[in-house]
Amino acid sequence: MCPAVWPCLGHGGLSNPVIGNINLPKWGVNMDMPTPDARVLARKARIVACLQQVLPQDAVIHEVAETRAYECDALTAYRCAPMAVVLPACTQEVSEVLKICHREGVPVVPRGSGTSLAGGALPTEDCVILGVARMNAVLETDYDNRVIRVQSGRTNLSVTGAVEPEDFFYAPDPSSQLACAIAGNIAMNSGGAHCLKYGVTTNNLLGVTMVLMDGTVIEIGGAHLDAGGLDLLGLICGSEGQLGVVTEATLRILRKPEGARPVLMGFDDPEVAGACVSDIIRAGVLPVAIEFMDRLCIRTSDNFANAGYPDCEALLIVEVEGSEAEIDAQLAQIVDIARRHDPVELRESRSPEESARIWLGRKSAFGAIGQINDYMCLDGTIPVSELPMVLRRIGELGREFGLQVGNVFHAGDGNMHPLILFDANLPGDLEKCEALGAEILKLCVDAGGCLTGEHGVGIEKRDLMWHQYTPADLEAQMAVKDVFDPSWLLNPAKVFPLDASESRRGSKRAAELVGDARA
Amino acid sequence: MDIAQTESEMAACVAGASGPVAIRGGGTRGLVLPGEVLTTSGLVGVQLYEPGALTLVASAGTPVAEIETLLAAENQQLAFEPMDHRALLGTSGAPTIGGVVAANVSGPRRIQAGACRDFMLGVRYVDGTGAVIKNGGRVMKNVTGYDLVRLMGGSWGTLGVLTQVSLKVLPRPQAQATLCVPDCDMAQAVKTMSVALGSPFEITGAAYVTDRAEVLLRIEGFSGSVAYRTGRLIDLLDRLGAVELRAEGAASGAIWKAIRDVEAFAGQPGDVWRVSIKPSDAPLIAPRLKADALLLDWGGGMIWARVPAGTDLRARIGQMSGHATLVRADPETRARLGMFHPQPAPLATISAGLRARFDPRGIFNTGLMDRHQPLGV
Ligand SMILES: Cc1cc2nc3c(=O)[nH]c(=O)nc-3n(C[C@H](O)[C@H](O)[C@H](O)COP(=O)(O)OP(=O)(O)OC[C@H]3O[C@@H](n4cnc5c(N)ncnc54)[C@H](O)[C@@H]3O)c2cc1C
Numbered sequence: 013m014c015p016a017v018w019p020c021l022g023h024g025g026l027s028n029p030v031i032g033n034i035n036l037p038k039w040g041v042n043m044d045m046p047t048p049d050a051r052v053l054a055r056k057a058r059i060v061a062c063l064q065q066v067l068p069q070d071a072v073i074h075e076v077a078e079t080r081a082y083e084c085d086a087l088t089a090y091r092c093a094p095m096a097v098v099l100p101a102c103t104q105e106v107s108e109v110l111k112i113c114h115r116e117g118v119p120v121v122p123r124g125s126g127t128s129l130a131g132g133a134l135p136t137e138d139c140v141i142l143g144v145a146r147m148n149a150v151l152e153t154d155y156d157n158r159v160i161r162v163q164s165g166r167t168n169l170s171v172t173g174a175v176e177p178e179d180f181f182y183a184p185d186p187s188s189q190l191a192c193a194i195a196g197n198i199a200m201n202s203g204g205a206h207c208l209k210y211g212v213t214t215n216n217l218l219g220v221t222m223v224l225m226d227g228t229v230i231e232i233g234g235a236h237l238d239a240g241g242l243d244l245l246g247l248i249c250g251s252e253g254q255l256g257v258v259t260e261a262t263l264r265i266l267r268k269p270e271g272a273r274p275v276l277m278g279f280d281d282p283e284v285a286g287a288c289v290s291d292i293i294r295a296g297v298l299p300v301a302i303e304f305m306d307r308l309c310i311r312t313s314d315n316f317a318n319a320g321y322p323d324c325e326a327l328l329i330v331e332v333e334g335s336e337a338e339i340d341a342q343l344a345q346i347v348d349i350a351r352r353h354d355p356v357e358l359r360e361s362r363s364p365e366e367s368a369r370i371w372l373g374r375k376s377a378f379g380a381i382g383q384i385n386d387y388m389c390l391d392g393t394i395p396v397s398e399l400p401m402v403l404r405r406i407g408e409l410g411r412e413f414g415l416q417v418g419n420v421f422h423a424g425d426g427n428m429h430p431l432i433l434f435d436a437n438l439p440g441d442l443e444k445c446e447a448l449g450a451e452i453l454k455l456c457v458d459a460g461g462c463l464t465g466e467h468g469v470g471i472e473k474r475d476l477m478w479h480q481y482t483p484a485d486l487e488a489q490m491a492v493k494d495v496f497d498p499s500w501l502l503n504p505a506k507v508f509p510l511d512a513s514e515s516r517r518g519s520k521r522a523a524e525l526v527g528d529a530r531a
Numbered sequence: 532m533d534i535a536q537t538e539s540e541m542a543a544c545v546a547g548a549s550g551p552v553a554i555r556g557g558g559t560r561g562l563v564l565p566g567e568v569l570t571t572s573g574l575v576g577v578q579l580y581e582p583g584a585l586t587l588v589a590s591a592g593t594p595v596a597e598i599e600t601l602l603a604a605e606n607q608q609l610a611f612e613p614m615d616h617r618a619l620l621g622t623s624g625a626p627t628i629g630g631v632v633a634a635n636v637s638g639p640r641r642i643q644a645g646a647c648r649d650f651m652l653g654v655r656y657v658d659g660t661g662a663v664i665k666n667g668g669r670v671m672k673n674v675t676g677y678d679l680v681r682l683m684g685g686s687w688g689t690l691g692v693l694t695q696v697s698l699k700v701l702p703r704p705q706a707q708a709t710l711c712v713p714d715c716d717m718a719q720a721v722k723t724m725s726v727a728l729g730s731p732f733e734i735t736g737a738a739y740v741t742d743r744a745e746v747l748l749r750i751e752g753f754s755g756s757v758a759y760r761t762g763r764l765i766d767l768l769d770r771l772g773a774v775e776l777r778a779e780g781a782a783s784g785a786i787w788k789a790i791r792d793v794e795a796f797a798g799q800p801g802d803v804w805r806v807s808i809k810p811s812d813a814p815l816i817a818p819r820l821k822a823d824a825l826l827l828d829w830g831g832g833m834i835w836a837r838v839p840a841g842t843d844l845r846a847r848i849g850q851m852s853g854h855a856t857l858v859r860a861d862p863e864t865r866a867r868l869g870m871f872h873p874q875p876a877p878l879a880t881i882s883a884g885l886r887a888r889f890d891p892r893g894i895f896n897t898g899l900m901d902r903h904q905p906l907g908v
Contacts, residue, residue, distance in 0.1 A: 156725045156811050157832075180729075201674045212672065214681065215649045230877045235809035237641060237832050240854035240872045241900065242690075242882050243648060246681025250674045267731045290583030296606055296702035335763075338756045393670040396584040425671035426584070465672035473675070480675055481665075488664045488889070489677040495884035507676060 043471060045092065046505050046517065048138035052118050053095065059116050060096055063140070066108035071146070073097040082141045085126040085133040086188075087472060089442070094121065094135035099146045102163075103221055103229055103259040106142065110257065111227035113140055114501065120225070121503050122253040124165065124193030129389065130470025132200065132252050132506060142257055144195045150174045151260065159218060159235045160265050164195035164258045168202075171263060180265045183210035186466070187378075198258050201250030203466035208424035209300040209333075210266070212466065214249040219262035222248065222255075225497045235262055247492065252468055253503040255496040269333035272300065275343050276329055276370045277350045278322035278357035282306060283400035285326035288353045289423045290396060292330065295349055297342055302424035303329040306403070309377050309418040309431070316380030319373030322357035328423065329374055377420045378431070385433040387418075388445050392456030393465035396426045402459050406430055406452055413448040415441075427465035428456065454479050469507045477509055486512050536573040538655065538663060538694040544569060545692060546661025551897045554688035556592060556630030559615075561622045563862055564896050571629050574694055579669065582607055586652065586669050588697040591629025598628055602700055610701040611647045612638030612787075618797040620859055629693040635685030638791040639736040639749070642728065642829050648684040650699045656683055656691035659890030669697045682885075688896045690889040704751035707735075708761050709786050711777035712746040712768055715739070718814040720746045721831040723771050725810065728830050730767055732760040738790045739827035747777065749787055793826060796837045802860040804844045806834040808853035819848050843868055871900055 052059070060074045073079055074096040084091040095118070100106045113120050119139040126133050135141050144165035152161040155178055162171055168189040171182040185204035186192055192202070198220065203212040210216070219233030232248070233239035248255055279285040289302055305313070305327045314321040321327060332342040343360050350358055361367040381387050394402050403419060410417040410432075418431040430452055434445035453463050453473065457480050463473045477486060490508055493500065494516065504517045535541035545552070551566025571592035579588040582605040589598060595613060602608050613636040615626060632654070637646035653667030666679035683690060712723050720739040723746050727734050736749030750760045761776060768774045778786055789795070796803055801823055808816055810831035817825060822836040838844055841864050845855050854872035857865060874882065886893070886901060
């Protein structure tokens with residue numbers, strides 16, 4: 013069930029470094045999960061029995077052999093089987109489950125499709141995994157108002173699938189879109205290749221039905237364009253399953269453009285490619301995508317996919333949309349700009365076949381690298397203007413650590429995906445890779461950027477939060493969780509450094525409950 | 532109170548406040564709130580503008596006009612098209628970028644480009660204890676921790692005093708045109724706008740001017756593109772009735788500025804409300820308003836209504852999915868009806884909880900968003 017959905021990608025690629033426990037040292041910082049609450053574990057039988065009273069038999073999984081299927085997400089190096097798994101079918105069932113877990117002081121980890129690269133859906137031994145995979149219905153399609161309402165377990169691609177017959181689409185398109193659920197997209201505020209033009213999840217989400225930890229069902233927003241009151245919708249988007257369980261979502265759908273075509277450009281210098289990106293944007297053209305690949309990625313993916321890429325230091329793929337004539341005009345302008353930067357190659361697509369060939373290498377980049385190596389995929393964002401400096405520094409850091417780093421990313425918005433190559437069978441190499449990863453992410457922050465552009469913090473970047481935020485900044489964020497989930501039972505060990513959240517988490521509430529029960 | 536010239540002076544002002552404070556940017560919204568006025572007028576200046584990265588960082592008190600001029604020199608703009616409230620509300624002063632963000636002010640282009648909140652990249656603010664907090668940053672994609680950026684946008688100063696905002700900006704379109712579909716009743720108008728908005732031609736404005744019974748549609752982009760899309764739209768909409776090219780270039784710009792600022796209601800008597808709904812509900816809800824004048828924007832999803840002073844428009848609407856905001860009224864009506872639509876109990880509880888955390892003494896803009904809850908001072 014868990015990482016198998018996307019075998020070609022993710023942490024470690026094809027040959028994942030499967031390590032049996034979750035106490036690996038990572039980046040020299042603490043990746044431990046909190047000690048499971050013994051009092052919860054001791055009451056497993058009673059808790060499972062309560063859950064079985066409100067759910068059908070097959071919707072409560074508690075045999076150890078079966079809960080293993082939920083032991084990790086796509087951050088597969090870290091695993092832990094949960095106490096139980098529930099698979100409710102509707103908002104009401106979610107509410108019943110949460111009421112029980114709230115009453116019993118059981119931590120709950122919401123789960124969509126388990127494709128998080130940050131460990132967002134990683135269980136703890138004492139938790140109940142609340143999976144929304146069975147909740148995948150389309151509730152309403154409304155072309156007049158350009159919205160669709162779905163249950164949150166529906167996969168991203170099948171939302172577009174539901175409106176494609178009418179030539180509409182749902183814009184955010186993470187590369188995991190075949191597998192990942194709208195629930196996970198909302199929790200992570202996921203992006204995609206086309207977000208330069210269409211924005212990320214938060215820009216395309218109009219409403220949610222959500223269940224709070226105590227079972228209260230709330231509705232925020234709807235088919236109207238601005239929800240009233242404080243922007244709670246914006247707050248929930250990207251909250252990594254810590255504020256509530258989203259069960260339904262109202263999403264904006266858009267009419268498909270008439271067409272789209274890319275141009276491929278090769279340069280002898282990554283800095284020149286960076287300058288070209290900046291010039292294109294300054295000229296007032298707004299492409300839907302600007303993708304960047306460096307030499308390592310160009311070579312590897314070309315060998316793998318035979319895309320016919322030029323032999324050069326940096327490659328850009330720039331795609332524009334519109335009618336044939338509109339595309340021609342925009343591409344002409346872009347090519348004109350590119351020429352001023354002495355490209356070694358300029359290849360404008362003239363047909364769907366040529367477009368597919370241009371995209372082929374880019375789309376197989378991760379898979380290609382996974383074929384030759386284990387790799388770790390980072391996700392920092394930087395100001396586009398810092399691209400040359402950051403690329404240079406990443407190269408230097410790679411040499412210092414003795415590891416190769418490939419770069420393939422969304423250049424238009426500065427969301428980098430450095431791929432660190434390592435050998436999982438070489439003792440110490442994973443640790444070295446993680447240490448380099450931490451240095452690269454700190455570099456992104458120091459360059460004016462951030463730790464994560466679209467994958468989320470989860471457990472992976474939890475302790476690096478101190479590098480980006482002050483204690484007061486983190487306190488303000490944790491105060492939000494205090495309001496939505498005062499007992500800190502929803503996905504409690506994620507996002508915030510464990511030492512920062514310690515006084516709020518933990519068994520305090522469970523202790524109270526045991527006290528109540530004894531009284 | 533002295534005028535804070537820096538963020539740390541602002542923090543000191545807040546920490547030292549002994550009672551309610553009324554946070555003021557340009558003062559163009561005409562709000563009268565209890566307590567001492569805390570102005571952001573000393574926090575001015577653009578700290579960073581990178582046209583090639585589409586990013587701008589400015590102090591909260593910076594006049595919007597200054598930012599728009601700076602952007603225009605690089606052929607860029609604030610794509611969410613913030614409204615200028617002065618004519619409608621009969622106020623003076625200069626709108627500030629902090630005020631725009633705090634009120635999430637978005638104009639006609641909201642239907643295509645997004646709202647102000649969609650262009651926010653980062654904030655710095657002073658919370659109710661006087662602590663300086665930052666969230667987000669200056670990059671386009673950022674999911675590091677909770678998104679307090681959007682929470683602060685549209686929070687009307689009730690959670691903190693914004694000191695700095697970073698925004699995404701966009702290229703200013705080279706050309707624009709406005710199409711007009713005349714002689715529509717409201718149901719036809721909303722249907723026409725829906726057909727246009729459901730086309731691949733990227734409508735950036737869709738309004739219905741009720742007194743003239745005409746639908747206006749805006750197309751923007753490179754000139755070749757505008758010509759092409761205009762032609763295709765005329766073909767598409769012709770099936771629904773006559774369509775004409777109403778204006779191009781600056782004349783088209785003037786039409787949309789008038790819609791953005793609801794100029795038709797300026798200087799006219801009565802209260803002004805803004806009702807946010809699902810576009811197709813407009814023909815059902817509009818008659819219930821019994822308004823003296825109406826203007827529909829956002830393809831029908833935003834109804835501007837002018838009604839006799841003191842009218843409780845929410846009572847007239849009754850059950851609705853959406854919300855009605857009182858934009859212009861005398862202080863007595865504002866106090867009686869409240870500016871914002873009451874929220875369902877669980878949401879009101881969450882909002883009150885957030886306020887209690889961000890502003891534990893309950894001193895910021897009291898009574899503005901929290902009139903249905905007890906004050907916490
Ligand atoms: C091959 C591959 C490519 C990827 N490409 C991209 C990409 O291009 N862009 C991108 O942004 N991401 C990408 N990702 C990351 C991942 O796919 C996204 O984060 C995705 O949104 C996760 O969705 P999911 O349904 O799998 O969520 P899960 O992994 O199940 O959960 C993710 C988080 O959401 C929470 N959650 C799940 N359901 C709910 C709910 N109902 N209510 C509240 N919280 C909930 C979980 O607790 C967890 O914190 C990629 C991942 C892989 C493996």
